[in-house]
Amino acid sequence: MDNATRSERSRNAALEAAIAIIARDGPGRLTLDAIARESGLSKGGVMHQFRTKEAVLKALLERQMAHFEEFSTRTMAKVSASSASPNLATQLATIREAATSPNSAALALVAAMVENPRLMALPREREMKRMAAIRAEAADPDLAMLRWAGAMGLLLSSLFGMSPLSNDEHQRLFARLLDDAQWSGLEQPATRTIKPAAKSSTPSTAKAATSGKRA
Amino acid sequence: MDNATRSERSRNAALEAAIAIIARDGPGRLTLDAIARESGLSKGGVMHQFRTKEAVLKALLERQMAHFEEFSTRTMAKVSASSASPNLATQLATIREAATSPNSAALALVAAMVENPRLMALPREREMKRMAAIRAEAADPDLAMLRWAGAMGLLLSSLFGMSPLSNDEHQRLFARLLDDAQWSGLEQPATRTIKPAAKSSTPSTAKAATSGKRA
DNA sequence: TCTATAAAACCGACCAGACGGTTTGTAAAG
DNA sequence: CTTTACAAACCGTCTGGTCGGTTTTATAGA
Structure with missing residues (x-):
């Protein structure tokens, strides 16, 4: 395999693993060892692609x-x-x-x-x-x-x-x-232009329907 | 000093220290040792008031x-x-x-x-x-x-x-x-009661319904 | 009131494991 | 044969948490 694409694959795997860890375990659990474990790479491999942990974060951000x-x-x-x-x-x-x-x-x-x-x-x-x-x-x-x-x-x-x-x-x-x-x-560049609008007696309170949880 | 108030003071000092650390150094720097250092208490003292770090966080939250x-x-x-x-x-x-x-x-x-x-x-x-x-x-x-x-x-x-x-x-x-x-x-309980208003040259787009999943 | 004793608050050394990072070695690519 | 990509053992520091001991407060009997 081409050297450049080999690197590319590894970098990708590491970043993908980082995202998975953050999403699953929370940002506090994101460590270099965890990234290595999750990505299948060795820690040395990860460190070869990213010289520091901050470099990983930066790459992730970008x-x-x-x-x-x-x-x-x-x-x-x-x-x-x-x-x-x-x-x-x-x-x-x-x-x-x-x-x-x-x-x-x-x-x-x-x-x-x-x-x-x-x-x-x-x-x-x-x-x-x-x-x-x-x-x-x-x-x-x-x-x-x-x-x-x-x-x-x-x-x-x-x-x-x-x-x-x-x-x-x-x-x-x-x-x-x-x-x-x-x-x-209700756009108002500077002045008030309020419409009295319809107060509408008893507005349905919307159907609610919500029984959901998190979002 | 009364025993209860002594505890109260210590707990307070620890939590105050925790807030200071988070605000100054970021959440990642909040450690039990740091809390002890910042609050003037010993680590043992902190641990006497909060049995675990999670207990500190919980108290802070509450x-x-x-x-x-x-x-x-x-x-x-x-x-x-x-x-x-x-x-x-x-x-x-x-x-x-x-x-x-x-x-x-x-x-x-x-x-x-x-x-x-x-x-x-x-x-x-x-x-x-x-x-x-x-x-x-x-x-x-x-x-x-x-x-x-x-x-x-x-x-x-x-x-x-x-x-x-x-x-x-x-x-x-x-x-x-x-x-x-x-x-x-622009209150609109359920029905559209839009005033033609000034601008709105082109009507919305409001396609909604994307491939969304959780968040 | 004085004193013996228990209980609570507090200290600081200590520990095992995790952390970020380095070093050494090896196989593949160029 | 040199450079690059990776592996694995390793290092010093920091982490959350424990533990034995000391000081301070509370309780109780005389």
């Missing part, structure tokens, strides 16, 4: 970021024509993807933060650029940021295992966050 | 929960008369408090999750009760949950050191989340 970067650009291409605020739409869709993705990608973030909080600088920087784009295109920038924050809240709270919402609710809420039409009613 | 519980009831008493949705208002204010509080309380959550994810069951349970109350009192339950999620997103993202927002924006967004008047424009 890998996940690349994954969502790609998802992001793909989504962007789809919605850029149909949506008035394509950056927001893309970002929301990406966050939803992160929340529903089985290989809990964002757990890499948690692991990185535990080990070395300053690794968080990379994602934050990228996030700020995106946020700027969202703000720039929005008729009501604050509302756009709040929609972003809402998606983030859904993602992170479920990631922490402390989301009180069922799967259905989760999906429904994401859908509503994404639906521009639902929010155009 | 302590923070009690703190916000108290803040919560206090806030509830204040707003219950003035607000149409006091539970939501209280919850939002409490989350803002957690985000603003200097001794980043919620870091205890992160530490707990790293060490033992199932400790998260306690806070989640309590959160579910609160969520039920919020849903029950809301004219538009989903919107209420989205407001909650927005606050959560602001809190958690800044907690993770990955918030792209400035302090001012943070405060402003929380204020807007709290202001009922800003949201009454």
Whole structure:
């Protein structure tokens, strides 16, 4: 086998193993020995590909970021024509993807933060650029940021295992966050433009239905 | 000194030290030796008060929960008369408090999750009760949950050191989340009652239903 | 009130295992 | 034959937890 691809395979196996460990045992259990065990490689092999544990975390982080970067650009291409605020739409869709993705990608973030909080600088920087784009295109920038924050809240709270919402609710809420039409009613660049709206006597309380657990 | 208060002081010192360590060095650096060093107690002393490390985490969690519980009831008493949705208002204010509080309380959550994810069951349970109350009192339950999620997103993202927002924006967004008047424009119990509004050139997209699974 | 004794709080040395990382050796690729 | 990919034993440090002993408080009888 080619040398380069041999390395590639090993690096891949190690990172895959790292994700599996984090998802299964929690970020606190991610150790080099565990990675070696899980990936089938020897510890020496792992250390040959990554000189330190921090290098593993960094690679993991960059890998996940690349994954969502790609998802992001793909989504962007789809919605850029149909949506008035394509950056927001893309970002929301990406966050939803992160929340529903089985290989809990964002757990890499948690692991990185535990080990070395300053690794968080990379994602934050990228996030700020995106946020700027969202703000720039929005008729009501604050509302756009709040929609972003809402998606983030859904993602992170479920990631922490402390989301009180069922799967259905989760999906429904994401859908509503994404639906521009639902929010155009209260855009307010600076001034108040409240519609009295219909108070609607006794609103159904929604069907509840929720018996679900975690999300 | 009285025996009971002596214990109380020691327990307190240990927990205080734990918070300081987490906030300063990150959750990964929280060790029993570190707690002993930081608190001035000996390791034996710490171990006398908490039989295991998990016991420390648990106590820490319960302590923070009690703190916000108290803040919560206090806030509830204040707003219950003035607000149409006091539970939501209280919850939002409490989350803002957690985000603003200097001794980043919620870091205890992160530490707990790293060490033992199932400790998260306690806070989640309590959160579910609160969520039920919020849903029950809301004219538009989903919107209420989205407001909650927005606050959560602001809190958690800044907690993770990955918030792209400035302090001012943070405060402003929380204020807007709290202001009922800003949201009454788009309440929609179950039926669509959308006002044509200004922009919305192209209708949503809202495809929903992706391949999602847990989160 | 003084004293003997139990009980609780506290200390610090110690332990086995896990940790991140290094070193030495070997087989395959170039 | 040199370089690269990997294996495996190994090292010093740190970790959560134990243990025997010391000091401080509580209890009780005289």
